[in-house]
Amino acid sequence: MLTFALNHMTVPSLTMKNVGDLARSLGMSGIELRNDLAQRLFDGQTPVAGMTDGMTVIALAEVKAFNAFDDATFERSVALMDLAVACGAKAIALIPQVGGDAVSQDGLRAAMVALGPELASRGLTGLIEPIGFHNSTLRDKSDVVAVIDGTGLGDQFGLIHDTFHHFLAEGDAIYPEHTKLVHISGVNDANVDLAHVKDANRVLVDGNDRLGNIAQITELLRGGYVGPLSFEAFSPDVHALIDPKAALSRSIHFIENEILAHAA
Numbered sequence: 267m268l269t270f271a272l273n274h275m276t277v278p279s280l281t282m283k284n285v286g287d288l289a290r291s292l293g294m295s296g297i298e299l300r301n302d303l304a305q306r307l308f309d310g311q312t313p314v315a316g317m318t319d320g321m322t323v324i325a326l327a328e329v330k331a332f333n334a335f336d337d338a339t340f341e342r343s344v345a346l347m348d349l350a351v352a353c354g355a356k357a358i359a360l361i362p363q364v365g366g367d368a369v370s371q372d373g374l375r376a377a378m379v380a381l382g383p384e385l386a387s388r389g390l391t392g393l394i395e396p397i398g399f400h401n402s403t404l405r406d407k408s409d410v411v412a413v414i415d416g417t418g419l420g421d422q423f424g425l426i427h428d429t430f431h432h433f434l435a436e437g438d439a440i441y442p443e444h445t446k447l448v449h450i451s452g453v454n455d456a457n458v459d460l461a462h463v464k465d466a467n468r469v470l471v472d473g474n475d476r477l478g479n480i481a482q483i484t485e486l487l488r489g490g491y492v493g494p495l496s497f498e499a500f501s502p503d504v505h506a507l508i509d510p511k512a513a514l515s516r517s518i519h520f521i522e523n524e525i526l527a528h529a530a
Contacts, residue, residue, distance in 0.1 A: 268495060268521065268522055268525060269294070269295040269493070269494045269495070270292070270293075270294045270295065270494055270495050270496070270497065270518055271289065271294050271295055271296045271297060271298065271324050271447075271494035271495070271496035271497070272285060272288065272289040272292075272294055272296075272297050272298070272496065272497055272514070273297070273298040273300070273327075273449065273496050273497060273498040274297065274298060274299055274300045274303060274305070275298075275300060275303070275498050275499070275500060276470075276497045276498060276499045276504060276505075276510070276514075277505070277510050278303045278304065278305060278505055279305070279505065280305070281305065281309050282299060282305070282308060282309045282317075282318065283309065283318075283319070285297050285299075286318045286319055286321040287319075288510065288511055288514075289321055290319075290321055291511060292511065292514055292515060292518065294494070295322060295324075295494045296321060296322035296323065296324035296494060296496075297318065297321055297322070297323060297324065298323070298324055298325045298326075298327060298359075298496055298498075299323055299325075299326050299327070299353070299355070300326075300327045300328065301326075301327065301328065301346070302327070302328065302330075307349075308353065312352075313349055313352035313353035314352065314353065315352070315353065315354040316354065317353060317354075318353070318354075322354075322356070323350075323353055323354055323355035323356065324355070324356055324357065324447065324494065324496065325355060325356065325357040325358060325359050325393055325447060326346060326349060326350040326353065326355040326357070326358050326359070327358070327359035327361075328346075328358070328359040328360070328361045329342055329343045329346055329358065329359070329360050329361065330361050330363070331361070331362065331363035331364075331366075331369075332360040332361065332362065332377050332381075332394075333362045333363060333369055333373040333374045333377055333403060333404055334363045334366075334367075334369045334370075334373055334403070335370075335373045335374075335376045335377040335380070339377065340380055340381070343358070343360070343377075343381050343384070344381075344384055346358050347384060347385065347388050347390055348388075350388070350390055351388050351389075351390070355390075356390065356391065357390055357391040357392065357393045357424075357446070357447070358385075358390060358391075358392060358393065359393050359395060359426065360377070360381075360392050360393065360394045360395070361395055361397065362374075362394075362395075362396065362397055362402055362403050362404035363402075363403045363404075364397055364399055364401055364402045364403070365401045368403075369403040373403075374404060374409065374410070374413055375413050375416075375417070378392070378394075378413055378414075378417060378419055378422075378423055379417060379419075381422075382417070382419045382422040382423070385422045385423075386421070386422050391422065391423065391424055391446060392422060392423045392424075393423075393424055393425070393426045393446055393447055394410050394423060394424070394425060394426065395425075395426035395428055395431070395449070396409070396410060396425075396428075396431060396435065396438070397428075397431050398428075398430070398431035398432065398433065398434025398435040398436075398438075399431075399434060405431075405434075405435045405438070406435055406438045406439075407425050407427070407432075407435075407438055407439065407440075407441055407444070408438065408439055408441075410423075410425060410444075411425070411441050411444050414444060420444070424444055424445065424446030424447070425441060425444045425445045425446065425447075426445075426446070426447045426448070426449055427440065427441075427445045427447075427448045427449070427482070427486060427491075428448075428449040428451075428498070429448070429449065429450050429451065429452075429471075429477055429478075429479045429482050429483070430449070430451050430452075430453070430463075430468055430477060432482060433460075433477040433478060433482075434463070440482065440485050440486060440489065441489075442485070442486045442487075442488075442489025442490050442491040443489065443490060445486060445491050445493070446493055447493055447494065447496060448483070448486060448491065448493065448494070448495050448496065449496050449497075449498040450471055450479055450483070450495050450496065450497055450498065450521075451468035451469065451470070451471065451477075451497070451498050451499045451500070452468070452469055452470065452471040452472060452474075452475035452476070452477055452479055453467045453468065453469070453475065453476050453477055454469055454472060454474035454475055454476065455467060456474070456476075460476060465500035466500060466501055466502060467500075467501060468498070468499050468500040468501050468504075469499055469501045469503060469504050470497065470499055470504060470513055470514065470516075470517040471517050471520065471521055472516070472517060472520055473520060479521070480521070480524045480525065480528065483495065483521070483525060484525060484528045484529075487525070495521070497514060497517070
């Protein structure tokens with residue numbers, strides 16, 4: 267049985283309450299909230315448990331450039347953890363540095379070792395999302411898995427498998443046993459050079475998808491992944507949809523039917 271979730275990025279003009287209502291109307295298991303949208307986090311309210319009317323906050327995003335680790339990064343991470351606890355979220359999202367100055371190779375491990383006890387004390391999970399762009403300082407999930415396994419921090423950290431960034435990482439392995447959240451989006455424009463796709467090309471998954479979403483999801487499920495598939499579309503075309511519920515419903519049905527066909 268597939269479960270789905272909704273990242274606020276897919277419908278950035280909606281309030282937090284409306285995101286929760288939309289996800290609930292589609293039978294989704296939860297929502298992801300973000301601190302990088304024009305909409306103020308928590309709609310500008312003080313976070314409290316239950317503020318999403320019973321809809322689970324799967325993750326609170328995000329700490330950017332977390333692997334460029336220093337005291338300021340630690341403070342930003344702990345601050346986001348405290349907000350997550352306050353609103354009842356289950357996890358925070360940790361994003362590597364993309365572009366800019368070089369990052370120490372030990373930055374990933376240093377961040378995880380320092381943040382692990384903070385996450386554990388709050389009952390949270392740190393979800394690390396490798397970014398597949400060529401100027402990302404952390405592209406491969408294998409680098410995260412090596413630190414998790416080497417430090418024994420599997421209870422505090424897990425992977426976000428993003429189908430868009432996995433495609434861009436060109437051959438990166440899939441780790442279902444380390445994956446605690448899956449982000450899904452597709453690229454369906456036949457005129458786009460896949461070597462140079464951008465966030466703005468990310469739409470809802472349909473039959474014209476060029477990223478292999480169904481194959482990726484199938485491999486994750488066969489490997490034991492049981493969490494939600496969270497829609498994270500950055501395309502302005504998706505953001506401008508008059509009826510996002512209908513579009514999301516079509517994408518859900520397409521994915522469900524394709525996964526069922528692959529399982530047969």
